[in-house]
Amino acid sequence: MRERATGHGRGAVITGLGIVAPNGVGTDAYWKAVREGMTFLDELSREGCEHFPLRVAGQVRGFEPGAVIEERYLVQTDRFSHFAMAAADLAVEDALLPAAEMSPFAVGVVTAAGSGGGEFGQRELQQLWGKGPRYVGPYQSIAWFYAASTGQISIRGGFKGPCGVVANDEAGGLDAIAHACRSIRRGADAMVVGAAEAPLAPYSIVCQLGYEEMSLAREPGRAYLPFTEDARGFAPGEGGAMLVVEEEGAALRRGARVRGRIIGHAATFTGPSQWERSREGLAQAIRVALADADCAPEEIDVVFADALGVPAADRAEALALTDALGTHGRRVPVTAPKTGFGRAYCAAPALDVAAAVLAMEHRVVPPTPYVTDVCHDLDLVTGTSRSAEPRTALVLSRGLMGCNAALVLRGPEGDN
Amino acid sequence: MSTQLSYGELATLMKSCAGLTVDPQLLETRPDATFEEFGLDSLGLLAIVGELENRYGTPIEPGAESSKTPGDFLDVINTSLTTGA
Numbered sequence: 001m002r003e004r005a006t007g008h009g010r011g012a013v014i015t016g017l018g019i020v021a022p023n024g025v026g027t028d029a030y031w032k033a034v035r036e037g038m039t040f041l042d043e044l045s046r047e048g049c050e051h052f053p054l055r056v057a058g059q060v061r062g063f064e065p066g067a068v069i070e071e072r073y074l075v076q077t078d079r080f081s082h083f084a085m086a087a088a089d090l091a092v093e094d095a096l097l098p099a100a101e102m103s104p105f106a107v108g109v110v111t112a113a114g115s116g117g118g119e120f121g122q123r124e125l126q127q128l129w130g131k132g133p134r135y136v137g138p139y140q141s142i143a144w145f146y147a148a149s150t151g152q153i154s155i156r157g158g159f160k161g162p163c164g165v166v167a168n169d170e171a172g173g174l175d176a177i178a179h180a181c182r183s184i185r186r187g188a189d190a191m192v193v194g195a196a197e198a199p200l201a202p203y204s205i206v207c208q209l210g211y212e213e214m215s216l217a218r219e220p221g222r223a224y225l226p227f228t229e230d231a232r233g234f235a236p237g238e239g240g241a242m243l244v245v246e247e248e249g250a251a252l253r254r255g256a257r258v259r260g261r262i263i264g265h266a267a268t269f270t271g272p273s274q275w276e277r278s279r280e281g282l283a284q285a286i287r288v289a290l291a292d293a294d295c296a297p298e299e300i301d302v303v304f305a306d307a308l309g310v311p312a313a314d315r316a317e318a319l320a321l322t323d324a325l326g327t328h329g330r331r332v333p334v335t336a337p338k339t340g341f342g343r344a345y346c347a348a349p350a351l352d353v354a355a356a357v358l359a360m361e362h363r364v365v366p367p368t369p370y371v372t373d374v375c376h377d378l379d380l381v382t383g384t385s386r387s388a389e390p391r392t393a394l395v396l397s398r399g400l401m402g403c404n405a406a407l408v409l410r411g412p413e414g415d416n
Numbered sequence: 417m418s419t420q421l422s423y424g425e426l427a428t429l430m431k432s433c434a435g436l437t438v439d440p441q442l443l444e445t446r447p448d449a450t451f452e453e454f455g456l457d458s459l460g461l462l463a464i465v466g467e468l469e470n471r472y473g474t475p476i477e478p479g480a481e482s483s484k485t486p487g488d489f490l491d492v493i494n495t496s497l498t499t500g501a
Contacts, residue, residue: 071435072455134470137433138462 012181013251014260016095016244017354018087022058022341031358035385037367040341041220048202053216056223058237058342076139078117079198084149087242088192095244106189108161109154110180112172112346115197117144118204161188169399173349174407178265180245189250195346196240213310224339226307227314227374234309237342241350260357264293264408271402279316281404286324289406297325301390302365304352306398307336318376333365335381340369349397356393360411419497434460447487
């Protein structure tokens with residue numbers, strides 16, 4: 001029997017959001033860009049990437065790691081961990097988490113990552129074949145490992161509670177959040193959880209060039225157009241979102257501001273690039289997540305779609321919504337803010353969770369940037385944000401390697 | 417005596433290899449304080465040993481990377497550099 005990730009007893013609430021993304025550093029900047037459907041895809045300008053067929057990406061600019069992270073952590077970490085540490089700081093600050101007054105064993109960390117520390121790893125590997133093994137620094141042993149961010153956030157924050165890493169494809173960004181809820185059910189008071197990726201280093205991009213699903217379009221406005229006739233893959237992005245998730249009772253006792261609750265999750269697997277089959281995988285993830293949340297299909301007020309931008313995958317997702325939600329699947333507002341700033345692998349669904357919390361807070365459904373003419377039977381919000389009163393949000397994610405996940409969130413006012 | 421490592425040079429290495437800002441005089445006046453107190457972990461010390469080996473083109477005596485204090489470390493390194501171990 002599977003263990004419920006969420007559910008009765010020790011419920012999990014979101015009390016802090018921290019974001020480092022191409023469309024903004026910090027929750028306010030991110031939300032402003034998402035709400036207004038601002039566009040941030042542009043020419044890939046990272047050094048060493050000039051001659052790659054990939055031309056359009058979502059790059060984090062205006063983020064100076066040295067301004068927010070101590071040098072002793074910078075020398076031993078990659079850019080993806082810089083994003084994760086900075087986002088974790090922002091989340092802890094947003095939550096006003098009194099970490100210094102809590103037992104260190106009451107606070108844990110979970111992250112998801114797929115790409116790992118490519119930039120750091122490339123530098124050290126160039127030393128290896130350029131000068132020899134004596135010139136590879138010892139921090140290579142930890143920096144490019146996908147688990148690095150969890151470890152560094154834990155060490156830096158003094159969080160000695162349950163720590164883990166979910167390596168489960170893009171969908172791992174949602175699975176990590178479910179894992180944090182499980183840790184809370186098992187006794188942790190607070191979890192710092194999310195995902196960050198920095199897949200735009202030359203080495204990392206070369207690793208991705210084999211993905212048929214990646215868009216090689218040369219114009220930002222044509223690169224990532226899911227659910228349209230012009231869909232030709234996804235534009236990659238970088239960045240991350242971290243959350244503070246707390247046990248509801250503990251959060252209320254300390255007077256924390258509850259920004260949202262995590263009420264349901266499920267994950268399925270349907271095989272790498274098997275996009276037609278992902279229809280059943282996504283539909284089943286939605287059904288089980290709704291059952292986990294004790295939530296009827298009609299209660300879903302907004303869907304944050306995976307929106308891969310591959311015609312077969314888009315069709316599968318649109319069909320999965322009606323498979324799992326019935327006719328409500330055609331009426332419920334669907335959005336994909338990530339088209340505005342790129343698909344940051346595991347970080348993409350974590351950024352969507354943050355957007356979903358903010359959408360419920362601000363009572364709007366943000367639009368899907370760049371997208372205009374939708375060719376599938378679903379109500380995709382395009383152009384400008386739509387006024388609504390979303391109380392329950394469904395966030396979907398699929399990985400290129402075949403993992404699917406669904407997460408159900410509810411606004412802070414709760415069930416009653 | 418250019419092949420003798422000083423506390424000042426150790427402080428510079430702690431900065432370049434491990435990102436730590438340490439007052440060289442503090443290292444010199446407290447040679448028995450632990451590296452841990454200065455924030456240097458075992459990987460950081462390993463990085464310093466590797467840098468010294470590359471700089472001097474000579475292997476450092478095994479065990480230097482497990483020194484616990486700046487004083488011990490300088491003893492091992494300088495013995496190693498003197499004897500060309």
